[in-house]
Amino acid sequence: MREISLAEAVAELVRDGDSVALEGFTHLIPVAAAHEIIRQRRRDLTLIRMTPDLIYDQLIGMGCARKLVFSWGGNPGVGSLHRFRDAIEHGYPHPLEIEEHSHAGMANRYVAGASGLPFAVLRGYLGTDLAKVTPTIRTVTCPFTGEELAAVPALNPDVAIVHAQQADRRGNVAFWGITGVQKEVVLAAKRALVTVEEIVDEIEPHHGQVVLPSIAVDAVVKAERGAYPSYAHGYYDRDNAFYREWDAISRDRDTFATWMREHVG
Amino acid sequence: MREISLAEAVAELVRDGDSVALEGFTHLIPVAAAHEIIRQRRRDLTLIRMTPDLIYDQLIGMGCARKLVFSWGGNPGVGSLHRFRDAIEHGYPHPLEIEEHSHAGMANRYVAGASGLPFAVLRGYLGTDLAKVTPTIRTVTCPFTGEELAAVPALNPDVAIVHAQQADRRGNVAFWGITGVQKEVVLAAKRALVTVEEIVDEIEPHHGQVVLPSIAVDAVVKAERGAYPSYAHGYYDRDNAFYREWDAISRDRDTFATWMREHVG
Amino acid sequence: MTATTDEIMTVAAARELRDGVLCFVGIGLPSAAANLARATHAPNCTLIYESGTIGAKPTRLPLSIGDGELADTADALVSVPEIFNYWLQAGRVDVGFLGAAQIDRFGNLNTTVVGDYADPKVRLPGAGGAPEIAASAKEVIMVLRHNTRAFVERLSFVTSVVKGPRVVLTDLGVLRPDETGELVLVAVHPNVTVEQAKAATGWDLRVAAEVAVTEPPTEKELSVLRALHAA
């Protein structure tokens, strides 16, 4: 495995204008990598993520994003994402284009992307206004039953970024606990960066473990506590208090800017 | 978990005329359950399996099957399945209807079945004669790119039967090693029977482990060495010699009948 | 113990959950109600969270749908695509629990925007798992606070269309659909009047011929609920 720093990996893999998916479903959110993207002042990104949360609030608030592809944008268990809302409601710091799906739609878009298919089929969106405002929701007819189902196009981000608990020295990556769509987003993306808590000699089995073989990944970088304030199962807990504090930090534009300058740089 | 014998489970869950999928990809083939079906003299079954091997040779040779849905019918590493060939080539012991797919098609049919979708989409069968002889291969057009892809209907067997290494006392089932399509076939089926090597207090994690929660399964039955002569990773090895011997046993109708009477009953 | 209106609503929601069902749980009030049910009259319910935990048995209420407690106590952990495709879409879920910012008289839900979609007054989180839970669960239980901002004549945006039989639990009472699908007030909580419920509804709320009064939370229900919150 190539030795590389997080700064080098982001510099090499994430470019202005890219579509970038940082995934992690509550668990294992790639916070360290998101902060590195902010420090490197990437611009015009199409940010993709099922659950835009604090890191996307930060990326949007710092002006990195041109567009957001998502299915649920909130601070889980707390409330609104104020930078996300400010961008959509008031165009601050600049207007944000959105492409909005349901969780089932987004998950299946990644599955189609990972599978090399142009689209995915699901029972979804029926009767909702989502299909009216999102042009990437269409229908397809079953050639056997004649039933009409929803169709969504594959997602193939330029870059996928995820955080995992472990990699071995050959670059095989292990996640366990809640593993979300991490396997799918990595396999759907053109380039993949994985930050890990720890590099180990041998990956030990764990319940619900997902292993990505090294050939699926372009760079593996050690980033201890790289998912904080989210959590890494077996390493550290979610800092629920910080999620609550973020509400006050992010509510005001200046408070947010000051906090980012002091804590992210 | 309900205490039940294999004979009771098969009597309750497998009925004449049912579509029955016994899966296990080389590893964990549910041999004990197949033999119980033969002993209970089930008839007119639609047998479904990606890789009909010795157990399907036996079920077909003993006259249990009316139809076979499959993608590769051979004795892996050895050669032909002679009872399968005798049924197709000479209609012995009676004619066998076949519905033939590729592995990719069969795997996706189970995925669609497990997902509650009427069909699956894949890049497959292009230019082959399979689409000419198999009416369950059609096409669908991507509503985004206009690309034409293959479509196959969902498989939802009446009964799925698989063999696993362990179940805990609440009926959660654990497979590891090569897990094939076992999760999908169980979730696609109307009823599911799992035989296991061992009932344990607590399922320990293993590399590549798949856990089926108890609610996905109708009956869990202990059947030690229930996959022999295939293997159960961590319990016993594949009896490669028996696979070679089967070639001679199965080649002749009478030798086969005698062997079955003596060894299965 | 005196119950708060939120506690009465949560207890009423928990009571709707029959034992033995497979329940797809959203975070917040639905999670509190489902776990209260599991800890009292419905110990054999299986709880599924969209994060991929099946059969989670949390002893404290998770703050998010992906808390480690859910993974630690689950029978099985699966990916998010599997939860939505193999579990929800496949029709295995008996009961879905949903909240919303807005509801209309037919129980359709809005969690997307207040105001115009392109230029919203309030941008809400969005759909999440709700449209497919609403469509695929055999039965949907909705929980939301009763006021005219939430109970509206016309939704700003239809995020989810609820299909199956359903019940709506509020901090004022209980609503169930009649044969046309329109929600009817069938019960009020203790010390709540029918007039209060009507005044808190943005349309002309239909009222059942006989309006029941909710049994107040028992000591057991309240103490278990508070323990779940405190843990």
Add this chain to the structure above:
Amino acid sequence: MTATTDEIMTVAAARELRDGVLCFVGIGLPSAAANLARATHAPNCTLIYESGTIGAKPTRLPLSIGDGELADTADALVSVPEIFNYWLQAGRVDVGFLGAAQIDRFGNLNTTVVGDYADPKVRLPGAGGAPEIAASAKEVIMVLRHNTRAFVERLSFVTSVVKGPRVVLTDLGVLRPDETGELVLVAVHPNVTVEQAKAATGWDLRVAAEVAVTEPPTEKELSVLRALHAA
């Protein structure tokens, strides 16, 4: 050591595998060739078997595509749907290795029946993974014994249509497609004549202007191959 014709064929096939590629391996001769390559000039190949093992490093040759040895030595174990969807169909596979009962002059393959489909003379195993390997792998290497039953003017059944660039290794020589896609004899193995190859082909086999002679297996190649078989 004197090499058998099967050994020469297997060694020739192994040499076609460039180091570092991702190779989807069928059982039998392809598996022997791929593992010989990994043990000699191509140590950084990643082998995928359709049973769901990625990066298997077997020290003995598996009898079937699902042997425990493959799982024990793999970097990752995935389900069969994942192997076909996330790995093969996604276009990650550089090289597919295929055998067949029949091949035509364009490299199309039959593994289904000899004779009529509805009333076959010989019922063969069927498609397995071959149609999608043939279509999705960037390059396909075919290995089969050279005789007029196998090399036929017209296939009884088209099971697989090979798309990418390809090579056919037989026990007599090496065939590669020209610009029209027709297979041309480009090399013969030691002690094999062009006439023998032509006589073993069921169509009028085209022959390259210069027909090379295969380098005989080295001592190293033979001893490693035999050790793989013996282990």
